[in-house]
Amino acid sequence: MQSIVFPVFVFIASAIILFKSSKYVVEHALLLSKAFGISTLAIGFIVLSVSTSLPELMVAIFSAFENAPALAIGDIFGANLADLALVLPLCLIFGGAVYLKKHEVDNLIELLLIATVISLFIFSSGSVNFSYGVVCIVLFAFLIIRLYKRGKVPTGFSNNVSHNKKKLVAAFAASVLLLLLSSKFMVDSAIQITSILLIPQTIFGATAVAIGTTLPELSVEIRAIKKKEYALAMGDLFGSAVTNITLVLGTLAILSPSKINTLPLLAPVLLTFAAAIFIWAVLRKKGAISKKSAFFLLAIYAIFLILSLELLAPQTAFF
Numbered sequence: 001m002q003s004i005v006f007p008v009f010v011f012i013a014s015a016i017i018l019f020k021s022s023k024y025v026v027e028h029a030l031l032l033s034k035a036f037g038i039s040t041l042a043i044g045f046i047v048l049s050v051s052t053s054l055p056e057l058m059v060a061i062f063s064a065f066e067n068a069p070a071l072a073i074g075d076i077f078g079a080n081l082a083d084l085a086l087v088l089p090l091c092l093i094f095g096g097a098v099y100l101k102k103h104e105v106d107n108l109i110e111l112l113l114i115a116t117v118i119s120l121f122i123f124s125s126g127s128v129n130f131s132y133g134v135v136c137i138v139l140f141a142f143l144i145i146r147l148y149k150r151g152k153v154p155t156g157f158s159n160n161v162s163h164n165k166k167k168l169v170a171a172f173a174a175s176v177l178l179l180l181l182s183s184k185f186m187v188d189s190a191i192q193i194t195s196i197l198l199i200p201q202t203i204f205g206a207t208a209v210a211i212g213t214t215l216p217e218l219s220v221e222i223r224a225i226k227k228k229e230y231a232l233a234m235g236d237l238f239g240s241a242v243t244n245i246t247l248v249l250g251t252l253a254i255l256s257p258s259k260i261n262t263l264p265l266l267a268p269v270l271l272t273f274a275a276a277i278f279i280w281a282v283l284r285k286k287g288a289i290s291k292k293s294a295f296f297l298l299a300i301y302a303i304f305l306i307l308s309l310e311l312l313a314p315q316t317a318f319f
Helices: 005-036 040-052 054-065 069-095 102-125 130-150 165-196 201-213 215-226 230-255 263-286 291-316
Strands: none
Touching: 005 040, 005 165, 005 215, 005 230, 040 054, 040 102, 040 130, 040 165, 040 215, 040 230, 054 069, 054 165, 054 230, 069 102, 069 215, 069 230, 069 263, 069 291, 102 130, 102 230, 102 263, 130 230, 165 215, 215 230, 263 291
């Protein structure tokens, strides 16, 4: 029997590095916000969301080269549901309630609306093509520029900070790389552990791997919320959903135009829509979202897990 000691060691070491690197990502993101004179919400979307969506982007690129676009499409829609119905509630439970200003709520709801509408459009059309990919990437660039302009604030940083922008960017990039690598090793080691313990891959894939692929967002956002940098956390979370559906899916559409089997996407698309409507209603009414809302969102994700397992049941019955 294969030894479980090494995978467990890698899992624990990766978890510790992930925890530490998320601290550095948040700290350097805040410094970048001050150095470049833009809001933490804008930094969350422009810098953090793109950085933490790199795993999805890499999956999309490699899936296109391997002529397996369905893998990336499933990853994109599954990641967006996980962001809203798994990562957000876990952040609320372990990080605490999130409080936002009115203009921050308006910006976040706009991002949420865009991600939801595009998801529904793709689901109804049943395909992605080159033209769609170009439009998505142009839309992504437009949102980046718009949020940057909206997020401009008085700099108010010291001369020392302004003279070290290159060092700040380099340090931020290094901390993000460490974050992504530790997430990958953590997921890979977890897969090894389950295979050794003979845990069914279907159950593990629908739970632990789903959490694993969103570990960068989860770790960064919990850290940011604990530091009361709510706009930074939510900019990353909602920005990741928009980045996935515009930049990532747009890249996939350009590299590998294809038809989509919409049946497996029915549950994640509809449940993402339900989660988005709920979040929109809560933020619009209260300007905040609390731990109470977390349990409703987790219930949505639980429904997705149940439906996914039922969908897999006929396939696994033959093995």
